[in-house]
Amino acid sequence: MHKKNLLYAQSGGVTPVINATACGLIETARQNKAALGRVFAGKDGIIGILKEELIDTSKERKADIAALRHTPGGAFGSCRFKLGSADESKAHYARLIDVFKAHDIGYFFYNGGGDSADTANKVSQFGARLGFPVQCIGVPKTIDNDLPITDNCPGFGSVAKYVAVSIMEASLDVVSMASSSTRVFVLEVMGRHAGWIAAAGGLAQSKKGDPPHVILFPEILLDEKALLKKVDQAVKKHGYCSVVVSEGVRDQQGRFLADSGRRDAFGHAQLGGVAPVIANMISQSLGYKNHWAVSDYLQRSARHVASKTDVDQAYAMGKAAIQLALKGRTGVMPVVVRTADQPYRWKVGEAPLDKVANQEKMMPRRFISADGFGITAAARRYLEPLIRGEDYPPYDRRGLPKYVRLKNQLLAKKLPPFKP
């Protein structure tokens, strides 16, 4: 039997566990050598495929592939590059098929969010049309948790855990000194369009009155007066106020607070960051001393405090992608199906790529409390299992995580150059 090769690519913003998915995929492919060829990976994602920069993962040691399970970042590189429609980006699709042909690729795995699902789906259709059928499998990944159909997205649970642990810890710091020092702490987290990550901050609460006292969601236009009242109440009641704010919070006119036209003394547009805007709003109006943090990429790479549920699911998605390939499927994506909340149970399901593509799953309004500043019991029931369990990376004797850097050896090129 002729064994076709496999091509894997990482797409979009990386996560603490996207490499765990790569690990599941490569390890499972290696366990099925009778049916499957070598696994190649696009260097820096689909851009590398277009440039025919293909990494030969079969050159990597077994232990290094295993170490992907606990290594953050994107081990083969990723990119933000969206292919247009089959007409708009015809040359790109044709080039992909040329690369697939040149390297005997029978399976394409695209590990990303909604855009990537769309691309994988189009590649599948384009290949069929050109008489070079390739099994295209989407593999879910996004910290934003905004993919439809799948119960949750690998990557989100670990970011959620980072945010919940961080706001819990920082709040213990603030409450220690609030009587004579900082009263208000603001933590900015990611999630430009959907408030899932901000909502995760609410998991730090185990009883009423616990921090964070305020969560600001992109789904709720900011009511400044109501925010100030809420902060003031928290300070009066608890001595301090702990706030989690999504980078995507918008004002009543729908403008992002982080780009609200503020300029510095030199007339430069302000430097970004919504936490300082919120902190400033509070100190100007209420006079409370504040501190703020912007976790930015730290949250997205904090593999040291990953959720075990998330790592397991990320691995399972990679494994399932190979199993779908072995079953002859194309135009599909493995997904997480929740079968029970308590005790939490999940299994791997399957979704057609055209149902996943180009859709964003927002936080349902029923997950946000009536006043718009917190999460509900329903949100908690959904979110809690996703941060459960610890999965520490091994540490070296210096006291640092043993993250792997792969050799990433490229295959010899066979085609003329192409400029993506």
Place this chain on the structure above:
Amino acid sequence: MHKKNLLYAQSGGVTPVINATACGLIETARQNKAALGRVFAGKDGIIGILKEELIDTSKERKADIAALRHTPGGAFGSCRFKLGSADESKAHYARLIDVFKAHDIGYFFYNGGGDSADTANKVSQFGARLGFPVQCIGVPKTIDNDLPITDNCPGFGSVAKYVAVSIMEASLDVVSMASSSTRVFVLEVMGRHAGWIAAAGGLAQSKKGDPPHVILFPEILLDEKALLKKVDQAVKKHGYCSVVVSEGVRDQQGRFLADSGRRDAFGHAQLGGVAPVIANMISQSLGYKNHWAVSDYLQRSARHVASKTDVDQAYAMGKAAIQLALKGRTGVMPVVVRTADQPYRWKVGEAPLDKVANQEKMMPRRFISADGFGITAAARRYLEPLIRGEDYPPYDRRGLPKYVRLKNQLLAKKLPPFKP
């Protein structure tokens, strides 16, 4: 034998391990009940002592005291409140002695930095002068690592580990996508006057060219041109540049960059944060897409990624404080003495408080590389052992650390009120 009570207070900014010191102190006192009375703690530090708000730690369960070892923040509360000279703050010193008398305090333990050492020393002298001798023991704590005599300060090692792990992780994220997205990442860390915390970022490097590529210290006035050149070189060579910047970085005129007079569109003084200033400087001049993070209190409370060396030393300082008290010592502080670098060995020593008080230990110039943007082998030799080993808190079934909140029951007051 009449057993005098003990009074413990936390002072200044809290750390991930100041409660480990409290744990060592209280557990050791409890093991010496034959000689020592009860351990009380000042609520919110010395302010609570002045207000006669004393927490009776003997009301706390053994398991809860044990849990202090892994709980960040300051379990009894802390404050920033500096007593002046014996003349300036006579009423305050007299009040302290009144409180000590009223509650039969024979031992005062003040867990803080240089200012606290000074206060503890003055209280010791004042008590003797008033005919009410109290054994006053300073207990070292500061994330800034700026105390003299002690080889390092409990609290610093865990912050150092957080910074090294975080910049290592975020750099793995950046390098994954640098070819088409963010080229420069800037992480702001604490250390207004001394660059120890920023230096710790350098521990993430295991070979030449590893991130962070640039470290900005408060000890080195910023040479903007040299910085831009260094960043550009890193991007050209490695594809990206990872920067750690101390909040205390100053310009050539010695002004803090974070308060460099920038104003927003409304004329408000800028909102603080040196990371966005550096990131903006880079993007304005070099045009590289950037991201920045400000870790603020997260670094100071991240007990989830504490250094085992640090936790062990923090606990040992608390234990040693009691042992010094049992030996009849006053006006002293236990310190960490390094006896060997490789393998790292340390023991507990003792320093007179007047030698510790009111001095800041800056980074020696020989710890900073010749170009001012990195750390030397000597710095690495000093810093490395301090982040060694992991000491995870236990987690609950929700996936969150089991941090303890004490009952903090106050003793009945015996004195008239006093306004600090």
